[in-house]
Amino acid sequence: MLNEQIKKYILSIDQSTSATKVILFDHKARLVNRVSIQHRQIYPKPGFVEHDPREIYDNVIRGIKEIIEKTKVETSEIACLSITNQRETALIWDRNSGEPVANAAVWQCQRGADICSNLKKLGYGRMIADKTGLVIDSYFSASKLKWIINNTPGVKERAERGDLLFGTMDTWLLWKLTDGKIHSTDYSNACRTMLFNISTLQWDEELIRLFDLYPSMFPDVKFSDMVFGDAAPVLGFNTSLPIAGLIGDSHGALFGQHCFLTGTTKATYGTGSSIMMNIGKSPREAPEGMVTSIGFSRNKSIDYVFEGNIHCTGDTINWLVNELQLINSTDEAEQIAGSVKDNGGVYLVPAFVGLGAPYWNHEARASVSGMSRDTTKAHIVRAALESIAYQVKDIIDIMIQKAGIELRELRVDGGPTRNDFLMQFQTDILQKTVVRSGIEEISALGSAMMAGLATGFWKDIEEIGKLRTVDKTFHNNMQCNEIERLYSGWKLAVRRTLLK
DSSP states (O other), X not given: OOOTTTOOEEEEEEEOSSEEEEEEEETTSOEEEEEEEEOOOBOSSTTOOEEOHHHHHHHHHXXXXXXXXXXXXXXXXXXXXXXXEOSSOEEEEETTTOOBSSOEEOTTOOTTHHHHHHHHHTTOHXXXXXXXXXXXXXXXXXXXXXXXXXXXXXXXXXXXXXXXXXXXXXXXXXXXXXTTOOOEEXXXXXXXXXXXETTTTEEOHHHHHHTTOOGGGOOEEEOTTSEEEEOOGGGOOSXXXXXXXXXXXXXXXXXXXXXXXXXXXXXXXXXXXXXXXXXXXXXXXXXXXXXXXXXXXXXXXXXXXXXXXXXXXXXXXXXXXXXXXXXXXXXXXXXXXXXXXXXXXXXXEOOBTBBOTTTOBTTOOOEEEOOXXXXXXXXXXXXXXXXXXXXXXXXHHHHHHHHTOOOOEEEEESGGGGOHHHHHHHHHHHTSEEEEESOSOHHHHHHHHHHHHHHTSSOOHHHHHTTOOEEEEEOOOOOHHHHHHHHHHHHHHHHHHHTO
């Protein structure tokens, strides 16, 4: 066990879609400081989205060094390093040279779409759902990996020889940080590859063959509250630094939001959004359009969730700023949306890369409907914010019906939740209390908490339970007939989009 008088901090890496964030937390789970370094978004051809894994690793090293310099914290005061990450992004690299065979294929990347379509036509949907809890979709890692294996010269032969490894971004960073000694992941990341059996808790041999992969490529899978290895000297620490608390970002948010009990539910608002409901210690068949995932793993035990993934939420606001240039910054959206009394009948369906849960239609494309000659930019901005809340409602309503659980509150986190207009509309349209986390970097905190349990920084779940902070609670004040009218308009707008 660590001497908490000496070990004062946990250093957490949050490897997101757009940036590497390195965050320092103290013993009271307070955010002490953070560094954020953006990386390139690479679009080699239509539908392809890539990241350079070398650039990301370099940014991690740079971020760690910057935050140590910025805070003047002694490295001997840091208990451990934790990693949380955007999950479905995957890559393949050479176990001998350490070099990636290609850029990482990002969760948004559609290179596996034809592979998935073919598997659906061949009738593999039921088998894959039964094993993995997932729907067949290029959103998940498997089809992207198959594409890389079969379309990158020489890669298949190297895989056959056992020279290659694969992993999600946590696995890559762990491997690099331990100087190639540890090839591991946790259950939350493994379950999002479409290659992991969530009932047997093993990589599935039938799926490995189906996607033209090889068992020698696969990482070990461990519980998140374990020490995975020690950071190599490249970090410049004068003492051994354990790496622990590996967990996918949405799962880290679930744990950071203290969704420890069956029925507790959180929504993370980022580029896209993940809605998770804790369904207990056994997997259950998900509602149509949703998936069953491993929520988090700790104390040799698994908590399962229903999960719904929305492709475009916070990124809709970015679109208003960067592409349409209707507003100068995301902060303006709240004030402009509130400047009109309602949406004026305008609905925006942000299907820029198709629609995720519960529709799973990748051919759908974004639309704006209901405009009149009186429509202003404020109506469009308001419709964009409202679209985020409608998409969350689509998922929450179905989860409640399937799980048979009465949802008392929705715990929310992520940058867009700082928009009070959006949060009030969310609680109104849901008719459920919405509770905003007091910690913005909740995924990183969940990861740090897992690492803290692994290293004795915090002694048990009860101690962690006392650390939850709430920023603001929102209560519904909209009439039922108004909710029904607005939501009916949304459903009509979605139907029109799907018919295109």
